[in-house]
Amino acid sequence: MTESTAKLASAISKPSGRRWRRRRSGTWGTGQARLLLLPALAFLTLFLVLPLGITLYNSFLASPVLAKPDGYFGAANYVYISGTGIYIDIIIRTLRICAFVVIFTILFSYPTAFIFRRYARLGSGSAILILSFPMLAGPLVVVLGWMILLADGGPVNSWLMWLGITSSPIEILRSEAAIIIALVQFTLPFAVLNIFNALSQVEHHLIEAARSLGASPLRRFWHVILPLSLPGVLSAAVITFSLAISSFIAPAYLGGGTKLVMTTLISETILGSYDLAMASTIAVVLLVFSLTVVIAMNSALTRHAARR
Amino acid sequence: MATNKTRRSFLKTGAAGVIGAGAGAFAAPSIVLGQTRTLTISTWGGDTEKAIKSFVLPKFEKEHKAKLVFDIGSMGARYNKIRAQKGLSTVDVFFSTDEPVYNGMRTGLFAEVNKGNIPNMADLHDWATPTDGFGVGYGLITFGLAYHTGLVKNPPTKWADMWRKDIRSKLALPALFHSLMPALLIRSAELGGGSASNLAPGLAQLSKLKPKKLSYFWTAWAPLLKSGDVHVAADFDYYIEGMKDKGYPVAWNNPTDKGFATYQHLSIPKASKNKGLAEAFLNAMLDPGVQEAIANKTYQGPTNKKVKLKPAVAARSTYGDRLKNIRFFDGRSIDKKRVAISEMLKTKVLPNWS
Numbered sequence: 001m002t003e004s005t006a007k008l009a010s011a012i013s014k015p016s017g018r019r020w021r022r023r024r025s026g027t028w029g030t031g032q033a034r035l036l037l038l039p040a041l042a043f044l045t046l047f048l049v050l051p052l053g054i055t056l057y058n059s060f061l062a063s064p065v066l067a068k069p070d071g072y073f074g075a076a077n078y079v080y081i082s083g084t085g086i087y088i089d090i091i092i093r094t095l096r097i098c099a100f101v102v103i104f105t106i107l108f109s110y111p112t113a114f115i116f117r118r119y120a121r122l123g124s125g126s127a128i129l130i131l132s133f134p135m136l137a138g139p140l141v142v143v144l145g146w147m148i149l150l151a152d153g154g155p156v157n158s159w160l161m162w163l164g165i166t167s168s169p170i171e172i173l174r175s176e177a178a179i180i181i182a183l184v185q186f187t188l189p190f191a192v193l194n195i196f197n198a199l200s201q202v203e204h205h206l207i208e209a210a211r212s213l214g215a216s217p218l219r220r221f222w223h224v225i226l227p228l229s230l231p232g233v234l235s236a237a238v239i240t241f242s243l244a245i246s247s248f249i250a251p252a253y254l255g256g257g258t259k260l261v262m263t264t265l266i267s268e269t270i271l272g273s274y275d276l277a278m279a280s281t282i283a284v285v286l287l288v289f290s291l292t293v294v295i296a297m298n299s300a301l302t303r304h305a306a307r308r
Numbered sequence: 309m310a311t312n313k314t315r316r317s318f319l320k321t322g323a324a325g326v327i328g329a330g331a332g333a334f335a336a337p338s339i340v341l342g343q344t345r346t347l348t349i350s351t352w353g354g355d356t357e358k359a360i361k362s363f364v365l366p367k368f369e370k371e372h373k374a375k376l377v378f379d380i381g382s383m384g385a386r387y388n389k390i391r392a393q394k395g396l397s398t399v400d401v402f403f404s405t406d407e408p409v410y411n412g413m414r415t416g417l418f419a420e421v422n423k424g425n426i427p428n429m430a431d432l433h434d435w436a437t438p439t440d441g442f443g444v445g446y447g448l449i450t451f452g453l454a455y456h457t458g459l460v461k462n463p464p465t466k467w468a469d470m471w472r473k474d475i476r477s478k479l480a481l482p483a484l485f486h487s488l489m490p491a492l493l494i495r496s497a498e499l500g501g502g503s504a505s506n507l508a509p510g511l512a513q514l515s516k517l518k519p520k521k522l523s524y525f526w527t528a529w530a531p532l533l534k535s536g537d538v539h540v541a542a543d544f545d546y547y548i549e550g551m552k553d554k555g556y557p558v559a560w561n562n563p564t565d566k567g568f569a570t571y572q573h574l575s576i577p578k579a580s581k582n583k584g585l586a587e588a589f590l591n592a593m594l595d596p597g598v599q600e601a602i603a604n605k606t607y608q609g610p611t612n613k614k615v616k617l618k619p620a621v622a623a624r625s626t627y628g629d630r631l632k633n634i635r636f637f638d639g640r641s642i643d644k645k646r647v648a649i650s651e652m653l654k655t656k657v658l659p660n661w662s
Contacts, residue, residue, distance in 0.1 A: 063647075064647040064648075065647055065648065084655060085659070086654055086655050086658060086659055089659070089662070144531075147532075148531060148535070151531070151532060151535035151536075151537050152535065152536065152537040153535040153536035153537060154535055173520075173537065174521070256519070256520060256521050256522065257483050257484070257519075257522025257523055257528075258519065258522055258658065258661040258662050260658070260662075268483065268484060268485045269485070270384075270388060271382065271384030271385060271485065272384060272483065272485020272486065272650060273485050273646060273647045273650040273651075274384075274387070274388060274391065274408075274411060274647075275650075276388075
């Protein structure tokens with residue numbers, strides 16, 4: 001970091017005492033500034049904390065599946081879920097799909113972002129826009145496209161048979177692979193944009209310094225670029241995981257209705273059998289898994305930042 | 309200071325303007341509409357909504373000086389909404405199959421209708437009032453077997469054909485929690501030597517199938533019919549007739565061992581503040597002219613005995629001879645076992661389909 005850059009960064013992150021005091025004694029004191037948070041806090045309380053609280057409460061009511069006396073309030077639904085094979089299978093399937101989606105998305109998005117960054121002046125902005133099309137079109141359009149492509153009688157199977165890879169159609173739809181493929185495509189632009197931003201912040205003179213010290217391109221990538229862009233990779237992984245675990249349309253349409261994941265199970269339970277208690281229990285379990293993984297990833301991100 | 313005053317007065321004026329405009333916007337409808345009453349109709353979108361708007365709304369709004377507003381969505385979502393809102397629900401008329409009505413009757417969600425306000429009820433078939441005065445059936449549809457006319461050389465004619473080697477892995481079935489799944493389980497149990505009170509053979513029978521698609525609505529399996537992934541689908545007659553009109557290569561058979569009759573039902577939530585007007589709407593839906601128009605447009609069988617359908621429409625609706633070969637299930641009994649049945653399907657059948 002150059003001296004001038006360091007000074008600038010220092011000025012931004014820690015304002016000088018005089019400037020800070022002036023800001024504190026100005027028209028907007030901290031108390032007034034906090035008032036500005038009220039609308040957002042009220043909104044979050046009303047539309048996030050309150051519904052989550054109600055969902056948590058409902059999860060402790062007895063599901064009609066269980067023979068419990070009227071007025072029961074306890075953890076019976078959780079005990080039932082943890083001891084019933086199909087629920088465990090669905091939880092494991094959800095996490096397995098998410099893991100594959102994160103792995104493949106990062107594997108595909110890193111080189112893409114790297115190339116976009118490398119050739120930023122040659123119109124990679126347009127390429128990013130094209131890549132972002134699934135975000136603009138929305139998951140339903142993406143999934144309907146895959147339904148046509150991956151059908152037994154669809155183009156993908158036709159190509160596979162034409163190439164002699166298989167003699168009869170492979171059942172791709174109604175498989176976890178179909179869900180993973182669609183989710184990877186949907187989450188890819190989110191990850192590419194994150195990693196692209198991280199790569200953009202890697203200062204060029206550090207790479208030049210490594211080059212001048214004789215580091216090969218691979219060593220420059222491995223020891224300079226990759227470590228410095230890791231925060232972007234981790235935040236891309238967090239976003240990808242969050243999108244994958246909360247996805248509904250891809251599992252519902254491409255899983256054939258038989259490959260249930262937690263989101264589709266919640267929907268089926270509440271819309272089909274009107275079992276609010278069990279649906280709430282599954283929703284809470286989903287939230288716990290989701291938060292645990294996201295917090296773990298964030299903690300890794302923080303530790304990485306602290307080491308730097 | 310002067311700047312502050314200006315800013316403050318500007319903010320005050322602005323706030324007063326916003327409040328005034330907001331109050332005006334809320335007050336406007338009552339001023340403009342005067343005595344016009346609003347009736348909220350909770351129904352499916354698509355053909356049903358279009359039929360109401362085409363065949364009922366214009367005359368009804370004029371005759372009753374009322375305005376119809378629509379709450380559109382899937383049956384499960386709409387039913388859960390009025391359940392959650394309970395006494396605060398603004399829905400006046402609820403469209404559904406008969407399945408959630410038994411649940412709503414049991415949990416005190418729906419009101420008994422005053423037959424005196426619905427004179428057309430006197431002309432209904434005996435079977436058209438399954439819910440003992442808690443609303444009324446305005447249409448009848450049949451759940452049977454649809455097949456791809458180009459790919460299925462030997463069309464299915466009975467429920468047992470679903471287990472045929474050439475069909476069992478090319479099937480689209482109702483979703484696990486679909487309202488017709490309990491009926492399908494009961495029929496499967498009977499085919500496997502069980503009954504409505506002995507469902508275990510049905511679970512074993514269903515486990516032998518390998519469905520390509522489970523869905524709530526025909527649009528979910530229609531692309532797979534086109535691609536040849538699905539050859540046979542268990543679904544409603546009127547959906548398939550609509551698909552034929554849209555050019556799909558599909559036909560529908562009423563199984564010789566009887567298709568499953570399903571009501572298109574109208575109920576009035578207890579929370580409705582317009583019960584009299586809602587009953588007038590039910591009466592309008594039972595009008596022979598309206599029922600005939602709905603049948604012509606959507607192929608839903610009429611419940612009013614006075615309706616005489618044209619032969620071309622009659623042959624494609626639950627009407628006439630088809631009424632002799634359909635089966636009504638005990639909705640009350642199914643409602644009480646519904647959650648248990650869904651759980652059995654989830655834990656015993658789904659693992660074999662995944």
